Amino acid sequence: MAAEATVRSYLDHLTVERGSSANTLSSYRRDLRRYLDYLSGRGVTSLADVDAATVSGFLAALREGGPDHPPLSAASSARAVVAVRGLHKFGYADGQLESDVAREVKPPAPPRRLPKAISVEDVERLLEAADFDQTPLSVRDRALLEVLYGTGARISEAVGLDVDDLDIAGRTVLLRGKGGKQRLAPLGSFAARALEAYLVRVRPGLAFNGAGTPKVFLNSRGGPLSRQSAWTVLRSAADKAGLATDISPHTLRHSFATHLMEGGADVRVVQELLGHASVTTTQIYTLVTVDQLREVYAAAHPRAQATRT
Incomplete structure (x- = not known):
């Protein structure tokens, strides 16, 4: 199955079965579009052709930035990797993929920041x-x-x-x-x-x-x-x-x-x-x-x- 179709199936799953909020869906849709563009730039059209090194490369590309977007923070990169991990996990559980290659790719830990509060x-x-x-x-x-x-x-x-x-x-x-x-x-x-x-x-x-x-x-x-x-x-x-x-x-x-x-x-x-x-x-x-x-x-x-x- 083409990567685009798997992404659509995954977003439908989040909407119907998981009841994800509109904000979550919007973020996932944006992050997965970046992922699809990254794969397309490397001639990959199916998630079945993706390995762990490809997912790690996507994470590195997010942190380094590129002509279409500035470098992302650890928090934004972590969110994108979570979306990609969820996509591959879904594809594997749904029988579309033979393995979950993104499982071992860990999102970067965002710096621990103190919440802003006023007196x-x-x-x-x-x-x-x-x-x-x-x-x-x-x-x-x-x-x-x-x-x-x-x-x-x-x-x-x-x-x-x-x-x-x-x-x-x-x-x-x-x-x-x-x-x-x-x-x-x-x-x-x-x-x-x-x-x-x-x-x-x-x-x-x-x-x-x-x-x-x-x-x-x-x-x-x-x-x-x-x-x-x-x-x-x-x-x-x-x-x-x-x-x-x-x-x-x-x-x-x-x-x-x-x-x-x-x-x-x-x-x-x-x-x-x-x-x-x-x-x-x-x-x-x-x-x-x-x-x-x-x-x-x-x-x-x-x-x-x-x-x-």
């Missing part, structure tokens, strides 16, 4: 700036940002909320994460109050302009608020609060986790709240706390540093 004081400034003028849309914006920070939700989870997912009296919210996984997250009093104000005072008027949607957060025309619009809401509030321009919705998620860890929350609890499949992903937040402890220790302990004489 509690900056979060409060951001939230206050969102609805400083108390217009209907600013009340909505405050509710959205309170939900993002108060639950640690991803931006897609927040804009994907339906009204029936909220239990304000019980202080919980049902979040739908990656791969269709659901989790029940606690809703703090600040987020609950902001949501209630929006649902009672603002959402009915916005919904009147639309065709009817169960989504919690609506735009001015009564339709569901998009991820891009939610980004704009955050950037606007950050500008008003005089905060850094690189703040993103994920910054609030990172801040949520970091502030929990600083407050003494168990890493396993934070894992559940964030919806991480593995605790290893969550443990990176412990590095933030350790760094802060190290700074305090260095400044406060009498024998932390040698005195120069």
Whole structure:
């Protein structure tokens, strides 16, 4: 079978049987197109003619760059190799390939980076700036940002909320994460109050302009608020609060986790709240706390540093 056909079958498998998100499919489609172009440039038209050295060569080409794309980072290269490994694994399991030649090709380990987080004081400034003028849309914006920070939700989870997912009296919210996984997250009093104000005072008027949607957060025309619009809401509030321009919705998620860890929350609890499949992903937040402890220790302990004489 031609490599193009195997890729199509694999993407169909991810869509129908794995229920992969639109963002995942888009990334895989782009990475596998690069792979097909790489194979085509070497006269390879069938995955049956690929060996482990070919897959390793593709990884090296990603890191080195070329005329059609700059060198990719370790994280981007790793994602592409994961897509290629998945393609070959699928082809082998489906009986299209006699062996899984990509199995032993390991993606590069991305550098371990500390998540970006802002202080509690900056979060409060951001939230206050969102609805400083108390217009209907600013009340909505405050509710959205309170939900993002108060639950640690991803931006897609927040804009994907339906009204029936909220239990304000019980202080919980049902979040739908990656791969269709659901989790029940606690809703703090600040987020609950902001949501209630929006649902009672603002959402009915916005919904009147639309065709009817169960989504919690609506735009001015009564339709569901998009991820891009939610980004704009955050950037606007950050500008008003005089905060850094690189703040993103994920910054609030990172801040949520970091502030929990600083407050003494168990890493396993934070894992559940964030919806991480593995605790290893969550443990990176412990590095933030350790760094802060190290700074305090260095400044406060009498024998932390040698005195120069």
